[in-house]
Amino acid sequence: MTMNTEDTAEITCTVNGERVTRTVRVRQHLVDFLRGELQLTGSHLGCEHGICGACSVRVGGVVVRGCLMLAVQADGAEIVTIEGLTDSEEVADLQENFVARNALQCGFCTPGMLMTAAELLASGRPASREQIREFLSGNFCRCTGYHAIVDAVEATLRQRLEG
Amino acid sequence: MATKEDLIRLERPNSYIGRNLTRSRARRAVAGRGQYTDDVLMPRTAHAAFVRSPYAKARIMRIDTAAAKEQPGVLLVMTGAELAERCTEPWVGTLTCFDGMKSAPQYPMAVDLAVWHGEPVVMVVAETRAEAEDACELVEIEWEPLPPVAEKETALRPGGPVVHPAIADNLAFRKTIDTGKVDEAFANADIVIEETFEFGRHTAVSLEPRALLADYDKGTQRLTIWTSSQCPHMIQAVFARTLGVPEHNVRIVAPDVGGSFGLKIHTFGDEVAATAAAMALGRPVKFIADRLESFVSDIHARENRVKGRIALSKEGVIQAVDIDVLSGAGAYSQYPRTSVFEANQILNITAGPYNHKEYRARATVVYMNKVPTSQYRAVGHPIGNSVGEALVDLAAEAVGQDPVEFRRRNVIPDEAFPTTIAAGIKLQDMSHTACIDELMKRMDYDALRAEQAVLRRQGIHRGIGIAAFIKGTAPGPSGYYGIGGAPIASQDACTIKLEPSGGVLCMVGVTDQGQGVDTVMGQIAANALGVSMESIRVISGDTDAVPYGGGTYASRATAIGGEATYQAALALRAEILVLAGVLLQAEPATLDIVDGIVVDAGTETPRIPLSEIGRIGHFQVAELPNDVKPVLSATRRFRLTDDLYIFTNGIHGAYLEVDPDTGFIKLLKHWVVEDCGRVINPMLADEQVRGGCVQGLGGALYEHCIYDDAAQLQNGTLADYRVPMAFEMPDIEVAHVQNPTTISDLGAKGVGESGTGAAPAVVMNAVNDALRPFKARVTCQPMTPEAVLRALGKV
Numbered sequence: 001m002t003m004n005t006e007d008t009a010e011i012t013c014t015v016n017g018e019r020v021t022r023t024v025r026v027r028q029h030l031v032d033f034l035r036g037e038l039q040l041t042g043s044h045l046g047c048e049h050g051i052c053g054a055c056s057v058r059v060g061g062v063v064v065r066g067c068l069m070l071a072v073q074a075d076g077a078e079i080v081t082i083e084g085l086t087d088s089e090e091v092a093d094l095q096e097n098f099v100a101r102n103a104l105q106c107g108f109c110t111p112g113m114l115m116t117a118a119e120l121l122a123s124g125r126p127a128s129r130e131q132i133r134e135f136l137s138g139n140f141c142r143c144t145g146y147h148a149i150v151d152a153v154e155a156t157l158r159q160r161l162e163g
Numbered sequence: 164m165a166t167k168e169d170l171i172r173l174e175r176p177n178s179y180i181g182r183n184l185t186r187s188r189a190r191r192a193v194a195g196r197g198q199y200t201d202d203v204l205m206p207r208t209a210h211a212a213f214v215r216s217p218y219a220k221a222r223i224m225r226i227d228t229a230a231a232k233e234q235p236g237v238l239l240v241m242t243g244a245e246l247a248e249r250c251t252e253p254w255v256g257t258l259t260c261f262d263g264m265k266s267a268p269q270y271p272m273a274v275d276l277a278v279w280h281g282e283p284v285v286m287v288v289a290e291t292r293a294e295a296e297d298a299c300e301l302v303e304i305e306w307e308p309l310p311p312v313a314e315k316e317t318a319l320r321p322g323g324p325v326v327h328p329a330i331a332d333n334l335a336f337r338k339t340i341d342t343g344k345v346d347e348a349f350a351n352a353d354i355v356i357e358e359t360f361e362f363g364r365h366t367a368v369s370l371e372p373r374a375l376l377a378d379y380d381k382g383t384q385r386l387t388i389w390t391s392s393q394c395p396h397m398i399q400a401v402f403a404r405t406l407g408v409p410e411h412n413v414r415i416v417a418p419d420v421g422g423s424f425g426l427k428i429h430t431f432g433d434e435v436a437a438t439a440a441a442m443a444l445g446r447p448v449k450f451i452a453d454r455l456e457s458f459v460s461d462i463h464a465r466e467n468r469v470k471g472r473i474a475l476s477k478e479g480v481i482q483a484v485d486i487d488v489l490s491g492a493g494a495y496s497q498y499p500r501t502s503v504f505e506a507n508q509i510l511n512i513t514a515g516p517y518n519h520k521e522y523r524a525r526a527t528v529v530y531m532n533k534v535p536t537s538q539y540r541a542v543g544h545p546i547g548n549s550v551g552e553a554l555v556d557l558a559a560e561a562v563g564q565d566p567v568e569f570r571r572r573n574v575i576p577d578e579a580f581p582t583t584i585a586a587g588i589k590l591q592d593m594s595h596t597a598c599i600d601e602l603m604k605r606m607d608y609d610a611l612r613a614e615q616a617v618l619r620r621q622g623i624h625r626g627i628g629i630a631a632f633i634k635g636t637a638p639g640p641s642g643y644y645g646i647g648g649a650p651i652a653s654q655d656a657c658t659i660k661l662e663p664s665g666g667v668l669c670m671v672g673v674t675d676q677g678q679g680v681d682t683v684m685g686q687i688a689a690n691a692l693g694v695s696m697e698s699i700r701v702i703s704g705d706t707d708a709v710p711y712g713g714g715t716y717a718s719r720a721t722a723i724g725g726e727a728t729y730q731a732a733l734a735l736r737a738e739i740l741v742l743a744g745v746l747l748q749a750e751p752a753t754l755d756i757v758d759g760i761v762v763d764a765g766t767e768t769p770r771i772p773l774s775e776i777g778r779i780g781h782f783q784v785a786e787l788p789n790d791v792k793p794v795l796s797a798t799r800r801f802r803l804t805d806d807l808y809i810f811t812n813g814i815h816g817a818y819l820e821v822d823p824d825t826g827f828i829k830l831l832k833h834w835v836v837e838d839c840g841r842v843i844n845p846m847l848a849d850e851q852v853r854g855g856c857v858q859g860l861g862g863a864l865y866e867h868c869i870y871d872d873a874a875q876l877q878n879g880t881l882a883d884y885r886v887p888m889a890f891e892m893p894d895i896e897v898a899h900v901q902n903p904t905t906i907s908d909l910g911a912k913g914v915g916e917s918g919t920g921a922a923p924a925v926v927m928n929a930v931n932d933a934l935r936p937f938k939a940r941v942t943c944q945p946m947t948p949e950a951v952l953r954a955l956g957k958v
């Protein structure tokens with residue numbers, strides 16, 4: 001990272017496999033950077049204070065709240081957003097199950113929900129409905145009542161474990 | 164009008180009606196490609212932020228914007244007084260159908276008196292939102308704080324503080340429904356039970372906050388507003404009238420909407436301000452509410468205290484119900500829908516499933532220095548159902564009957580409909596008894612009671628709740644909006660067109676916020692027309708594209724918009740068959756359309772595909788006789804005529820566990836059996852019910868806008884205002900009894916809100932069932948652990 005002035009700095013990071021270099025305001029959070037600078041609008045903002053999970057993105061392989069991280073903190077990091085996750089087809093089965101089971105209504109929580117669920121799926125371990133609910137309980141969904149989301153994650157987990 | 168054959172087609176086993184189709188918008192959203200208002204980009208967009216009142220009530224003595232104007236990036240600073248000059252006239256949130264209702268005139272931002280904590284006072288527009296927020300910090304306002312009205316209980320006290328000098332008594336509205344012999348019925352009753360219930364304020368918390376992007380083109384005098392809205396035409400009318408732009412010059416586009424729940428049927432002052440800024444600057448202006456300002460500016464709902472009484476014979480027959488509602492509105496009645504619907508609906512529906520003949524219901528709605536209240540999913544129903552069903556449970560207990568058996572004996576039997584209930588509303592096509600039977604099967608009620616008894620002996624306190632309900636859906640024009648004078652259509656419309664390719668465009672006035680309205684309209688049109696879903700495109704949410712309509716509110720999209728779509732598709736079908744008859748020299752009545760091909764009725768021998776009809780009807784018109792002039796388009800509108808609403812009914816069951824030491828409530832299972840008439844897409848209907856239930860459970864257990872004595876909101880963050888998350892919520896089993904409404908040909912009733920309307924009632928009954936051995940009772944919502952412990956006498 002190069003500090004240009006007190007207010008801005010130049011960062012370089014990898015976003016969805018592409019290397020990007022940008023001058024950012026040091027106070028800009030990661031999702032404003034992704035949405036505003038890179039026009040990756042799949043990551044959403046529901047609270048900007050770390051509760052709702054709509055801003056979940058993967059940084060260095062771990063799902064983080066993009067609203068609680070500054071863009072400058074992502075200097076040198078590997079970032080994956082819902083756009084990248086989709087293109088990689090890592091969760092194509094989960095996305096298919098979300099659609100088939102109608103595990104989303106307005107879809108505003110969905111990118112974050114998929115990010116979090118992807119982490120559960122990647123662990124490769126079986127999980128009960130109760131455990132799925134617990135894993136997802138940092139992601140607020142106002143529309144679905146969660147039941148269908150749990151169904152979709154459960155179905156994907158089952159399909160993967162059954163190979 | 165649908166013919167007998169049309170109706171038979173609705174029932175065909177391979178029909179699109181009753182099929183679980185998935186949504187194309189869902190496919191887009193899972194890829195992160197949804198397009199919400201904040202995702203819409205316009206060149207040179209500026210951003211608005213607001214200075215809001217830190218006081219519940221205060222006079223604005225002086226505003227100094229000089230320093231803010233000097234800030235880098237700042238384009239415009241506008242005070243409430245400056246904005247008022249750009250507006251035609253203030254809003255007055257009354258409807259003429261609410262006799263005697265009063266509300267103070269309201270400008271989009273406070274002019275010289277701020278009346279709630281969070282009211283917008285000054286707008287700053289800058290190149291970026293961050294710069295606008297920085298400059299907001301530098302706006303200097305000299306305030307004279309005044310004593311606010313902080314409690315509904317004391318709002319009417321003479322000599323106390325008033326919200327607006329012009330309304331000296333703080334009274335918004337009073338209404339009474341009275342069958343006439345209520346006192347007599349109570350005097351003659353064997354048993355009378357009384358209880359008082361308290362319901363806290365909560366708010367919608369759509370995950371996508373309110374959002375707007377306004378652009379004014381001075382050349383064409385065209386105002387375009389992209390906004391996260393349920394009701395584009397209403398927004399068009401309100402913004403046009405408020406800002407003095409002809410309505411036909413205003414285009415409202417609702418892109419993807421990230422949750423709405425009634426919140427986004429409203430118009431808000433900050434949105435008008437941002438639009439005025441776009442007009443003043445000649446540049447697009449975006450305003451995206453952040454979560455903190457959402458809590459103090461989005462409408463609130465549900466703050467009510469209800470005293471209820473129920474009169475019984477010793478055999479357990481309900482004789483009379485009497486309720487007295489004190490409803491706490493905010494500082495203004497929300498324009499143009501008003502803040503009195505909640506109380507009005509409580510009066511309409513409380514104890515609505517039951518057969519008592521005497522009913523008195525009084526409502527008093529008072530103003531307070533708090534965020535304005537208005538319509539939030541299932542307006543009034545969570546309260547009316549909680550009160551009615553709690554009284555019914557108490558009644559059952561008093562006569563020693565099981566709550567299910569008591570309900571079975573007291574509901575209006577299915578065969579008695581149509582009938583007029585004690586509240587004076589005509590109901591038809593109801594199925595209380597059938598719903599009770601289905602619920603008992605699904606819950607395995609007797610086994611659950613047995614399990615409860617066993618566990619109780621082990622010190623585990625489980626509760627089983629039952630709550631029946633009625634729900635007003637799809638309001639007609641004779642009740643409120645039409646007759647009350649608001650620019651809100653209760654009618655809705657569909658325009659359907661056959662394109663040259665044989666594809667079908669279906670433009671609807673109702674809107675989709677993720678419920679699947681577009682898919683459902685497509686299913687209805689595909690069925691009526693006889694084409695595949697793939698050949699239909701449904702267009703909604705753009706006033707330039709769709710026929711005038713009310714949009715989506717009050718569970719009306721499928722019931723009203725669906726019927727308009729059904730009739731429009733039947734009309735287009737009739738025209739296609741006439742044209743096919745000309746081309747084939749056949750009687751239209753001998754033809755049918757199946758899978759996009761005109762066939763001989765009966766044998767289904769293919770005759771001519773719709774792509775040929777489209778091609779000839781649009782291009783090869785020279786082949787037609789001169790007097791045949793194809794339109795290949797139809798518009799139909801639908802409204803209720805004699806009815807206030809299309810009422811639905813149903814019953815919920817709940818199973819939960821209460822920890823008497825901590826007051827914690829663990830929800831174990833939730834059941835819903837409901838009758839929304841003909842179900843078009845069972846999966847989407849079920850998900851409406853499930854999502855609705857969880858919203859109701861949130862209000863019943865966690866959600867609360869807490870105000871202090873100075874009417875300051877204490878918990879306006881998502882960290883402090885608790886919403887239901889996955890871990891706390893139960894699985895929800897949903898079943899439908901399908902009793903199509905006779906009000907329309909399609910037979911669909913509304914489904915979007917009933918879950919929210921009844922879930923609070925059933926958990927309250929279940930909690931109290933769990934607490935019964937302790938002779939304790941919770942009568943407030945949210946039922947926090949503290950409320951449970953208080954009921955148990957432990958705190």
Ligand code: FES
Binds near residue numbers: 053
């Ligand atoms: S926007 Fe980041 S947690 Fe809500």
Ligand code: FES
Binds near residue numbers: 104108110421
């Ligand atoms: S689908 Fe709307 S918030 Fe989850």
